Amino acid sequence: MSKLWKPDNAGKVIPVVRVRPLLPPPPQAGVRLQPQHMHWQLGRYVEDLSFGPGGRGRRKRWVVDMEAEQHNIVLDNAYDTLIAQHGFIFLSRYAVVGTGSVPPSPTQTGLANEIARTQLDQNGSSNTRTITRPADGVYDINVAREFTETQVGNMNLTEWGFSPSGTSGENLMSRELFRDGNGTPIVITPDSDQRLRLIYTIRITISPLTAPASINIDGIGVRTGTFYVNGGGTGSIGTTNMTDLLLVDALVAGSTTVKFVSSGQYVHLFAGNFQVNALYSGTPTYVDSDPNRYVAISYQSYVPGSRQRLTNALTFGTTQANETIRSIALGIRNPNYWQRYYIGINFDSGQEFTKTNLYKLTIGEWTLTWGP
Known part of the structure; x- marks a missing residue:
């Protein structure tokens, strides 16, 4: 309640009382997109013997030679442009790697020197993801993307990112440098028989x-x-x-x-x-x-x-x-x-x-x- 004082025609001052009902706000909803983490693995497939009801056979087993987990930033490009075009679920469809060394900044839109991008997972399937719900209105969207020996073998990789687009260019939703477990930038050089796997998670919160x-x-x-x-x-x-x-x-x-x-x-x-x-x-x-x-x-x-x-x-x-x-x-x-x-x-x-x-x-x- 607020009071206003207003003079009447006779010059007297009389109180005017205005009562405003306390109403709830209009319907509104917001969505938060937050970076979670990226787990990278450098490894190779080796053949093993397997035994089962059908007899003896061969199978490929993934062997990790080097790995680390690291946090990252979501670029302004994601919030300002890409979400309005692609939504949230397919925002991290493609993994991207490059050889640039420029430190990451929210204003960036692409890698410093992109060399490859892929939407294939470790099984060779396209555009897959896993979505989990740790709490009401909270979703973790996880993608695994794997670069083949042909794409990254003998390359000096220093940077990575994710994008909803398969076209090379300024369309990344995230970008970072490869780092070790202590957060120090490093160079990853896969051998000719090694692959690089990026496992990336973003969190969506609706409220x-x-x-x-x-x-x-x-x-x-x-x-x-x-x-x-x-x-x-x-x-x-x-x-x-x-x-x-x-x-x-x-x-x-x-x-x-x-x-x-x-x-x-x-x-x-x-x-x-x-x-x-x-x-x-x-x-x-x-x-x-x-x-x-x-x-x-x-x-x-x-x-x-x-x-x-x-x-x-x-x-x-x-x-x-x-x-x-x-x-x-x-x-x-x-x-x-x-x-x-x-x-x-x-x-x-x-x-x-x-x-x-x-x-x-x-x-x-x-x-x-x-x-x-």
Whole structure:
């Protein structure tokens, strides 16, 4: 509460009291991309005899001759440009090595002298990764990339990085010098029969996952509720409980697979799917299967360096969403697993509102931000 003093027409001073309700902030979500570590191994494959039910055979075994772990920086290039183009999941698709010796700096965009890049793992498979979830809203994305004897044999390697692009150039999301266990820069010179393996991890943190929130709807006023980010279900990249990561990954890259959903249902996560809860007595249908309940999303042009993705305002026409609306959200559907992923607001009890065919409903822009 604040007090203002205002003179009346008679020259008297009378108190004017303004009371401002304490409302939760608008719905908002942010994503942090943090460097974790890189584990490099210099080694070779040797043949061993193996014995089993099928008899005796031969197998290749990886033997490490030298290795170390080191931390690194994520370049400004990742935050300012690459995330808006590629998202988070495929940001470290390619490993890159070179022979330059310039110390790393956040403002760099490429290696000092690149000589090779690869997306192959230790099994010869392309573009693989492992995603783990150490805590709610926290994801570690791990890639293993291996350079062959032909690529790096007898080369004096001094620097490395990762990139979402297979094209040589100024498109790195991270860069560092090779260092020993004490952090001292070193030169790695693989023999003609040795390979170099880079094992790299980055961490993605989404927050908040749930929080009190309010939203101002023109012609209706402020409505309060609970902001939420769905974080469960089966993902499409071979792991579980990563639906919130898939959603923010699509949003930051400006994917048009995202839809804006208005629902007469209270939605919540149950058994890996969005279902209606007991507060809704109608048929439990998925809200994004009804074209009258969603509109296609579109985005404002990304401003390089802004580190945020903004949608355009979204409008439900006179034939859409004509019901009592209890939640609104941005959502996508995974066609492989029939999962729905949402980021939005469930209105508090008594905060619902009813739309009829006499009105359109326009919701303002939504913003997703990211950074270190």
